[in-house]
Amino acid sequence: MNSIQTQIAENLKQIRKLRGYSYDQLASLTGVSKGMLSQIEKGESSPTVNTLWKIANGLQVSFSSLVEENKPSVSVIRxxxxxxxxxxxxxxxxxxxxxxxxxxxxxxxxxxxxxxxxxxxxxxxxxxxxxxxxxxxxxxxxxxxxxxxxxxxxxxxxxxxxxxxxxxxxxxxxxxxxxxxxx
Structure with missing residues (x-):
């Protein structure tokens, strides 16, 4: 699995879990099949740009939020x-x-x-x-x-x-x- 595919998988899974969506709910919102969504999250499928746009639009997030690297897991504010x-x-x-x-x-x-x-x-x-x-x-x-x-x-x-x-x-x-x- 290449790094962009891994990043997409991690970001999609994080957004879906944060919002508490099942694959059925996410499929309904995005117009992407639950099988495809599952494959993307597991890193078994490399989604097309069109598919990523459908997911971003359905979730009402930016396209880049699906492909960008995660920020550091620790932030210290002084x-x-x-x-x-x-x-x-x-x-x-x-x-x-x-x-x-x-x-x-x-x-x-x-x-x-x-x-x-x-x-x-x-x-x-x-x-x-x-x-x-x-x-x-x-x-x-x-x-x-x-x-x-x-x-x-x-x-x-x-x-x-x-x-x-x-x-x-x-x-x-x-x-x-x-x-x-x-x-």
Missing amino acids: LHEKSAVMENGEQFQVYPYFPFDSSKKFEIYFIEMKPGCIHTSDRHHGSVEEYVLVCEGEAKVSITEESYLLKKGDSMKFQAAHSHTYANETNQITSFYLLIYYS
């Missing part, structure tokens, strides 16, 4: 090497750790809020969930009429269909991870 996006006179600092990836449908940020900081986030369009995991301090999260106080080690998730506010009402820095999931 806070001191990241630049923050700042707001509110540097009161609210957002460090993008893992940017949005359409195949994974999420992004992760590390956020620091100085004492007294209040940040309001507009509602997100579509079906979006936010996950908050507090590292240090306390974060008050307000969604519509409800408020939730999260302390170190606490976490929450919520539908981000309404505007929501993050507040640090303490006299110390609050930090938390924010995962945004786009279903």
Whole structure:
């Protein structure tokens, strides 16, 4: 099996399993027979460009995502090497750790809020969930009429269909991870 054939096999299998598709479901989406899809994943068949385009279109991924080499399996992110996006006179600092990836449908940020900081986030369009995991301090999260106080080690998730506010009402820095999931 040549390297491009191996890469296609690995990428297709990874995408299919990540999305939880059976061969029948994938065949229905792509118009490629389940037998051919199985052979491609096992590296027993070298698909044509036309077949790869059918698969890419059916999965709604780029053609190159099927043929490109996998990225390293380990990525180390160091806070001191990241630049923050700042707001509110540097009161609210957002460090993008893992940017949005359409195949994974999420992004992760590390956020620091100085004492007294209040940040309001507009509602997100579509079906979006936010996950908050507090590292240090306390974060008050307000969604519509409800408020939730999260302390170190606490976490929450919520539908981000309404505007929501993050507040640090303490006299110390609050930090938390924010995962945004786009279903």
